Amino acid sequence: MMKSAIKLNVLGVGSSMREQSYSTAVLKIILERVSRNEAETKLLDLRLTRIPMLYSTKEDAEEIIHATELVKWANAFILSTPDYHGSMSAPIKNFLDHFWSEFAGKIFGYIVASHEKGLTAMDQMRTAVRQCYGWSMPYGLSVNPEEDFDDRGNLSSEKLSNRLDMVARDLVVYGKLIRQQFVNDLAEKNVVNSFAAYYK
Numbered sequence: 001m002m003k004s005a006i007k008l009n010v011l012g013v014g015s016s017m018r019e020q021s022y023s024t025a026v027l028k029i030i031l032e033r034v035s036r037n038e039a040e041t042k043l044l045d046l047r048l049t050r051i052p053m054l055y056s057t058k059e060d061a062e063e064i065i066h067a068t069e070l071v072k073w074a075n076a077f078i079l080s081t082p083d084y085h086g087s088m089s090a091p092i093k094n095f096l097d098h099f100w101s102e103f104a105g106k107i108f109g110y111i112v113a114s115h116e117k118g119l120t121a122m123d124q125m126r127t128a129v130r131q132c133y134g135w136s137m138p139y140g141l142s143v144n145p146e147e148d149f150d151d152r153g154n155l156s157s158e159k160l161s162n163r164l165d166m167v168a169r170d171l172v173v174y175g176k177l178i179r180q181q182f183v184n185d186l187a188e189k190n191v192v193n194s195f196a197a198y199y200k
């Protein structure tokens with residue numbers, strides 16, 4: 001793996017309220033694999049950190065402060081959601097609603113647990129991230145609980161496991177490149193019309 005000056009801090013965001021969640025289980029597995037690729041990882045499990053709905057309370061709610069600290073720490077994200085009616089879960093949408101400029105110039109990977117492929121839910125997350133000027137990975141992870149897990153709740157699909165390795169590798173490699181360029185552009189004095197110039 002190419003050495004880079006930038007250190008990647010990857011925040012995984014789990015958004016199922018189910019204790020035995022498949023989407024959160026896969027998120028935990030991939031974060032562990034990402035950490036083997038010279039990146040730091042942290043988990044924000046929205047089942048445990050119940051972020052209030054946007055504008056429903058003061059911004060100094062403990063959960064909002066905790067999530068904000070993690071989001072500011074991160075320069076890469078993996079968003080994970082169950083497929084609910086072809087859509088992302090309400091908690092992940094609410095999480096995304098709380099932030100905007102914090103996502104700019106950062107890479108995003110995606111996990112959806114679905115009986116289908118979960119592509120529409122993935123596209124919705126991509127749309128929200130694009131709207132916040134984040135960079136989405138071109139492919140994502142679809143988790144099919146019946147096919148990918150055994151009866152004891154362990155990951156059993158070699159195909160999915162290989163794809164997890166692929167995302168764990170690509171997210172770090174491309175995430176560093178994108179982030180490094182963004183940081184360079186932020187420091188650049190002469191180029192006025194760059195993507196990063198708007199965030200100075």
Ligand SMILES: Cc1cc2nc3c(=O)[nH]c(=O)nc-3n(C[C@H](O)[C@H](O)[C@H](O)COP(=O)(O)O)c2cc1C
Pocket residue numbers: 016017018020021022023024081082083084085086087113114115116145
């Ligand atoms: C309200 C609701 C809507 C759902 N809609 C869909 C759906 O449209 N397509 C689908 O494949 N699965 C759907 N499911 C099933 C979940 O996506 C599936 O059980 C998933 O594994 C749950 O993720 P989790 O294990 O991370 O909680 C739905 C489940 C619920 C509770």
